[in-house]
Amino acid sequence: MNRGKSGISPVMATVILVAIAIVIAIAVAFWATGLVGVFTRFEKMEVVAAVYDTTDGDVELLVRNTGSSAATIDNIYVNGQPAGTYTLSGSGNVVNPPTDATICTISSDKTTGTCDPGEYIVVSITEPASGATWVPGVTYEVAVHTASGKTYPASVLIP
Template sequence: VAIAIVIAIAVAFWATGLVGVFTRFEKIEITAAYWDGTQVVIIAKNTGSSPAVIDMIFANGAPCITGITSSVSIGGTFSTAFSACEHNAGGSLVTGGVTNEIALHTTSGKTYPVAVLIP
């Protein structure tokens, strides 16, 4: 009986450890996104309980900036500025008073969109 109790306690501690691992999540909140006159500026914060890695920026639904490997720690911030998409990426910024959808993409497959008006 004592062995069964010890095993049950060990399993309970093991299961408690698994709960912590599987309940972590990334959550990127874009705190600012604007056109500063020459480029799009994006500032974001990781408010989740797991680090996040931003690997791409989309513009209007298509890849704009690729090959990024910016790790954002828990509570950390990410900022970037760009005036045009990479030549072969596929996306583009539309000027002339048009609202562009810019999205941060992470290695976990999540996208975090924001609208930026470019005059």
């Protein structure tokens, strides 16, 4: 038969198997690291400033996405109810993002906006509820609501 021909030694077989195991382990580690990066992204909006504009009679919010994932603003709430009238923009009368800031992408009707991490947006709320007006001396809870279902509140005292 095959006398005189020797096969691979047990030591060499072990070295080859260990090398294959290490290569597979490294591949799995790189795959898992990439997977972890996808699943650890999070949305976090921060209301940097919330003030009443005495000139226009509206409440202005300066909002920044401080998370690691994009966030879409889909509604604004005042005292837990949808705001009557509001608009999203890149600047306001009282609050403005830093001059070197990137502004969120705003829809054509100015009621929704998508903010990538680090971007700013200004929310101007004209009516706390449909047909209602701001009442002096009252503190209102205003909140930014996102498409993922999260709400980011702030308080505003109307002078």
